[in-house]
Amino acid sequence: MIKNTAKQKSLEVSQVSHTFGLDDVLEDISLSIHAGQIIALVGPSGCGKTTLLRLCAGITDLVEGKISNSFDSTSFMFQQPRLLPWKNTLDNIAISLKARRVARQQREALARKLGLRMGLVEEDFKKFPHELSGGMQQRAALARALVLEPDLLLLDEPFSALDVGLKSELYGLLVEQLVHRRAAVLMITHDLMEATRLSDVILLMEADPGRIVQRYPLDKPLPERDDNWVYQTTAKLMQTPEVQESFGLV
Numbered sequence: 001m002i003k004n005t006a007k008q009k010s011l012e013v014s015q016v017s018h019t020f021g022l023d024d025v026l027e028d029i030s031l032s033i034h035a036g037q038i039i040a041l042v043g044p045s046g047c048g049k050t051t052l053l054r055l056c057a058g059i060t061d062l063v064e065g066k067i068s069n070s071f072d073s074t075s076f077m078f079q080q081p082r083l084l085p086w087k088n089t090l091d092n093i094a095i096s097l098k099a100r101r102v103a104r105q106q107r108e109a110l111a112r113k114l115g116l117r118m119g120l121v122e123e124d125f126k127k128f129p130h131e132l133s134g135g136m137q138q139r140a141a142l143a144r145a146l147v148l149e150p151d152l153l154l155l156d157e158p159f160s161a162l163d164v165g166l167k168s169e170l171y172g173l174l175v176e177q178l179v180h181r182r183a184a185v186l187m188i189t190h191d192l193m194e195a196t197r198l199s200d201v202i203l204l205m206e207a208d209p210g211r212i213v214q215r216y217p218l219d220k221p222l223p224e225r226d227d228n229w230v231y232q233t234t235a236k237l238m239q240t241p242e243v244q245e246s247f248g249l250v
Contacts, residue, residue, distance in 0.1 A: 009070045010034045011056060011152060011186065016065030017209075018051055024209035025051050029065070031203060031212065035151065036182035038222075040195035040202050043246055048210025049188040050156055056186060057154050071151035071184065079157040081141035083129040089115070089136075090125035093143045100148075111147055118143045118173055135166045142170060146177055153178075155187035159194065171197060175222050192243070193234045197225060202237070206246050214242040 011033045018026040026048040033039050041049045054060040056067060057076045075096075083092045090108060091098075093115050097107035112125060118139040129137055138158065145153060159167045175198065178185060189195050195202045196218065204214040216237060220229060237243050 008034050009072070009151060009184075010068075011071065011184065012066075012068045013052075013056065014066045014068075016052070016055060016062070016067060018048070018055065018060075018063050026055075027209040027211045029210070029212060033152075033184050033186055035071075035184050037201070038178065038185040038187070038199045040199035041186070041188040041205060042190070042192055042195050042202055043205030043210070044207055044248065045190070046210075047205040047207035047246075049205060052210070053154050053156050053186065053188055069152065073148055073150045074152040074154065075145040075148055075150035076154045077141060077145040077156065077158045079160060081129070081134075081137040083137055083140060083144075085129050087128070088125065089120065089127050089129070089132065089140050092129070092140055093147055095144065096148050111143070114143045114147050115140065119169065135162060138162060138166075138170065142174065149181060149183075151183055153183055153185045153187075155185060157187075157189055160190065167194075174198070179222060192237060192247075193230060196234045196237065197230045198222070204242055204246055213246065214240075 013029055013031045016026060016029040017024070029052060031039065041052065043049060051060060055062055056069070057074065059076070083089075084095065087095070090111050094107040094111035097110060102110075115125060120136065120139055120143070124132065124136060132140065141158065159170055162170070177183070187198065200218055202216040202218065203212050204216065205211065206213050218233065238249075243249070
């Protein structure tokens with residue numbers, strides 16, 4: 001478990017509530033995440049997971065509560081790749097570097113190096129998004145999110161539409177990057193097994209309104225989590241009354 005210190009960068013969410021019109025979407029959400037920590041938000045559709053992540057990213061305006069982010073840089077990865085259709089793959093990966101005024105030769109070299117690490121090949125960099133498969137688009141989107149070497153990475157179910165084999169491959173690439181750089185990650189998922197595989201702490205949410213009802217710490221280091229451990233741990237979590245109620249299994 002990572003201890004909080006005065007010098008440690010963190011994302012702090014305190015007593016956040018949110019409404020859309022007359023609908024209460026989130027109620028009294030509090031959490032904190034520190035460098036090197038991965039937190040997964042799980043729960044049924046409509047419990048406000050995406051709204052909470054967008055609030056943390058500053059994409060949605062905060063209505064009630066407080067969110068403070070002391071990380072130096074933050075990247076957001078959407079459920080869909082959202083690559084710019086008029087730019088080729090290399091330019092899509094490098095777009096945030098261009099926004100930071102990194103010289104073209106340097107940003108293309110950085111984007112190409114990371115794209116290759118993500119499993120793209122040289123010929124993919126000249127292609128436009130419509131010429132890439134869904135898996136290739138997702139690799140490019142992951143490279144785009146990581147190319148800035150963010151201290152905090154916000155993930156909105158980026159692997160939900162992928163097949164099992166590709167998911168497993170991208171899990172490995174993501175863990176490799178995060179363990180090496182000790183970035184913080186706040187991710188949302190419907191998949192309890194995905195949360196068990198990738199996170200240090202699982203926060204279980206319920207809907208109407210969205211709220212955190214349980215916290216499950218996972219102490220085994222990410223690189224040591226084999227399939228048997230993931231399956232067994234997920235099965236145990238599925239037997240808890242809170243998980244069964246949250247996912248409508250009772």
